[in-house]
Amino acid sequence: MAKSPPIIYLNNAATTWPKPPEVLEAARQSLALPVFGSGRTTGSQGEDYITLAREALAGLLAADPPEHIVFTQNATDSLNLLIQGFLAGNKAGCHVITTELDHNSVLRPLHEFERQGRIRLTVLPFEDGAVSPGVVEAALTPDTRLMVTAHGSNVLGSVQDIHRIGEVLHDHGIFFIVDGAQTAGHIPIDLKNLPVDAYAFTGHKGLFGIPGTGGFYLRDPESVAPVRYGGTGTDSFSLYQPREMPERFETGTHNYPGLAALAAGADFVASIGITAIAEKAERQTAFLIRELKSESNITIYNESPSLPIVSFNIRGLENDDVGFILARAYGVIARTGLHCAPLVHKAIDEGTGCVRLSLSWFTTDEECRTAARAVKEIAQNANSSVGSS
Numbered sequence: 171m172a173k174s175p176p177i178i179y180l181n182n183a184a185t186t187w188p189k190p191p192e193v194l195e196a197a198r199q200s201l202a203l204p205v206f207g208s209g210r211t212t213g214s215q216g217e218d219y220i221t222l223a224r225e226a227l228a229g230l231l232a233a234d235p236p237e238h239i240v241f242t243q244n245a246t247d248s249l250n251l252l253i254q255g256f257l258a259g260n261k262a263g264c265h266v267i268t269t270e271l272d273h274n275s276v277l278r279p280l281h282e283f284e285r286q287g288r289i290r291l292t293v294l295p296f297e298d299g300a301v302s303p304g305v306v307e308a309a310l311t312p313d314t315r316l317m318v319t320a321h322g323s324n325v326l327g328s329v330q331d332i333h334r335i336g337e338v339l340h341d342h343g344i345f346f347i348v349d350g351a352q353t354a355g356h357i358p359i360d361l362k363n364l365p366v367d368a369y370a371f372t373g374h375k376g377l378f379g380i381p382g383t384g385g386f387y388l389r390d391p392e393s394v395a396p397v398r399y400g401g402t403g404t405d406s407f408s409l410y411q412p413r414e415m416p417e418r419f420e421t422g423t424h425n426y427p428g429l430a431a432l433a434a435g436a437d438f439v440a441s442i443g444i445t446a447i448a449e450k451a452e453r454q455t456a457f458l459i460r461e462l463k464s465e466s467n468i469t470i471y472n473e474s475p476s477l478p479i480v481s482f483n484i485r486g487l488e489n490d491d492v493g494f495i496l497a498r499a500y501g502v503i504a505r506t507g508l509h510c511a512p513l514v515h516k517a518i519d520e521g522t523g524c525v526r527l528s529l530s531w532f533t534t535d536e537e538c539r540t541a542a543r544a545v546k547e548i549a550q551n552a553n554s555s556v557g558s559s
């Protein structure tokens with residue numbers, strides 16, 4: 171039987187793999203000892219994993235105070251809580267802005283609110299991987315109350331200028347929620363100095379945590395109403411949700427093995443340094459793009475991404491088929507299809523989807539060389555079969 175090639179995992183924008191050994195060990199340790207502690211029984215013997223995770227995230231994102239970091243199940247959960255909580259109350263019929271760059275975790279909650287007649291929605295087009303602050307400003311109406319958009323695109327690997335967009339929005343008193351699922355752990359983020367009101371992150375991508383963890387930073391707790399209620403282990407005689415952070419939003423038992431892992435993942439990222447991570451990613455991504463560009467039948471959708479994401483198609487082949495050949499013949503695990511960002515695909519590939527290679531700190535130069543060789547060979551074979559038909 172033919173030996174399978176070793177796996178070259180280039181689907182890190184979906185979820186990073188491998189995880190650092192420290193992350194696996196932290197999850198194991200957190201479950202190895204009985205759960206007990208004063209107050210809420212979600213800490214394990216001796217270690218308060220939740221506080222460790224909160225402080226690690228606050229440090230990495232320059233978020234102050236740490237209690238304004240709230241833990242959730244993932245970025246999608248964070249975005250739902252923030253959007254629903256912000257729109258709760260006296261905002262019926264208001265105008266909300268998002269963009270065609272956005273992921274379904276932003277588009278679907280907002281479209282659902284629009285369908286229910288609770289908001290008016292504008293979806294802005296992008297150019298060169300981002301929506302310009304001028305386009306945002308031109309879309310504002312007197313009743314615009316909220317903008318929600320991705321910091322980084324999971325298809326194009328582009329990063330939006332959320333600083334300038336935030337300034338425009340704040341000049342008009344508009345609330346700004348940023349989806350940082352693709353940027354936390356990849357590029358420096360300084361929430362103390364960014365004009366954003368809330369920033370959602372996920373644990374299992376660039377932060378190297380395990381799936382099922384994430385959270386958000388919220389500058390002004392009173393700006394968003396809680397939409398979940400329940401036990402917090404604090405102020406238990408009160409039959410109402412505490413107003414304090416983070417109990418205002420964190421209800422029920424925490425995913426403490428996940429948070430132990432997330433704390434270890436964030437510490438791992440900090441120990442390497444975001445700058446070193448970003449520099450290596452930039453070098454390897456540039457290499458892949460240079461290589462793929464040498465085949466004339468490969469279309470690359472962003473030739474200068476700011477994140478380690480390379481999306482492409484090979485003329486004459488379906489993206490699913492390219493992904494299949496990459497995996498079966500070369501062991502290269504890519505992601506194919508629509509990547510949960512349907513409006514990006516409408517804009518770049520007529521909605522057919524594309525192949526995405528995405529890297530992490532653990533991706534080696536040798537893996538990049540093998541992946542580039544593999545894609546080029548597939549493209550050359552596609553070219554010769556088109557030529558011979």
Ligand SMILES: Cc1ncc(COP(=O)(O)O)c(C=O)c1O
Nearest residue numbers: 244245246273275320324351372
């Ligand atoms: C831009 C963007 N937003 C949101 C998400 C959703 O993240 P999660 O799976 O943590 O909910 C993703 C993940 O694919 C993403 O790429």
